[in-house]
Amino acid sequence: MYAIIDVETTGGQARYERITEIAIVRHDGQRVLDTFSTLINPEKSIPWNITRITGISDDMVADAPKFYEVAKQIVEITEGAIFVAHNVTFDYSFVREEFARLGFLFSRRQLCTVRLARRVFPGIASYSLSNLKQHFGIHAERSHRALDDTLATVQLFEMMLAEQNGEKVRTFVNNGVRETKLPQNISLQRLHEVPDTCGVYYLHDEAGAVIYVGKSLNIRKRLFEHFADLTPKGEKLRVGVNDLSYEVTGSELVALLLESTEIKRLQPSVNRAQRTRNFNGAIFTYLNEQGYRCLLVGKRTARNLKQFELVADYPKVEQAKSHLLSLVRQHELCYRLTHLDSSEHACFHYAIKKCHGACVGTELPEEYNVRLEQALVGLRRKLVGNYFILENGRTPGEKAVIAVQEGCYMGYGFVETDLQLTTEDLLETLAPPPPDPQASRIIQGYVEGRRQIKTVPF
Secondary structure (H helix, E strand, O other): OEEEEEEEEOOOOOOOOOEEEEEEEEEOOOOEEEEEEEEOEOOOOOOHHHHHHHOOOHHHHOOOOEHHHHHHHHHHHHOOOEEEEOOHHHHHHHHHHHHHHOOOOOOOOEEEHHHHHHHHOOOOOOOOHHHHHHHHOOOOOOOOOHHHHHHHHHHHHHHHHHHHHHHHHHHHHHHHOOOOOOOOOOOHHHHHHOOOOOEEEEEEOOOOOEEEEEEEOOHHHHHHHHHHOOOHHHHHHHHHOOEEEEEEOOOHHHHHHHHHHHHHHHOOOOOOOOOOOOOOEEEEEEEOOOOOEEEEEEEOOHHHHHHOEEEEEEOOHHHHHHHHHHHHHHHOOOOOOOOOOOOOOOOHHHHOOOOOOHHHOOOOHHHHHHHHHHHOOOOOOOOOOOEEEEEEOOOOOEEEEEEEEOOEEEEEEEEEOOOOOOHHHHHHOOEOOOOOOOHHHHHHHHHHOOOOOEEEEO
């Protein structure tokens, strides 16, 4: 089954431009089964030079449906069909991007009639649609209008199907059509076998080494997105990936924790964030003799931890200093009381009215300390208490259990939902977690961002 498609757009880049017209002809390889065509309101102005080429103006699309209003029809008419277009990369990228804006992964096998025509009809000077129409005497009312170009492509496609009873077409489809530019040794069937559920996935190179670790609420969808990525990172994955594996977690929090520890354990070459095993930088706080709460950046040493109160830790001292500077600017804290200004009296920023005067006593300690604590709210992420976090597990009859005891992350495990388990039983299901300085932040940030999360104190 084939869905022969043409789109008109506001420009050439799918990421920034929009579809203004789409036409789809569903074809079973012998005859046309269905036709769909409509102008689309792109929700942005159509450039004059595009109107000059296509004849589609802002007035023409003002009352046309928006893409989301016809998205269901597009899905239905292309379901189970190969996406066929003349220069398919262009049309497919625009349709896929429109669906991506709606939060939907549009995934179809693709067939390019430009490449196919080169194989079936070698030796033609140009394989542009306009030249092929002229060469084969294909009549179309208007060029650069979706339906007319689609119908012309249909005629061209039928001519290619008729050539040698369609043998070259079938060979080309079987050998060359992919939903995305997949790595050489990963087939469509392999990707479709990946579950569309939450978990962690691993991309391996030819030697079997893991070069990338990621987590997703839908592993299959995320892998398709990776291999459809046209950025340098996407190309690096397509070239370097030879195999994939995954671990289903069901729970997003478990996936986040597992991803973090696996990146630190495996040190994948493509992952750049989260690889640091030890956090050496930190922001500390202490109370000075005048009663002002002070901040300073330093190394996370045993001496500093004993002398000062830890506010937050960072992979490097430079990152801690950069974050502190950002906080000071945003909340107009005193540069001297944060050790960013070495002046003995008023800091420079007091003179330019970017400091409220805590350095010279014009802002009282009680007032300054309240403002400083407000600035530190987002940094003081410390786990407190004893509790389990319960989330969906890997199967409908299972729960994921994440434990925090005396403010420390104790690990995660999975239990059957119909079992009546004691606190001791639950703690025994946990696998001791490897050291991860980011685990507490991951848990605290996850809990703070969700109102409906289920916690059970013990």
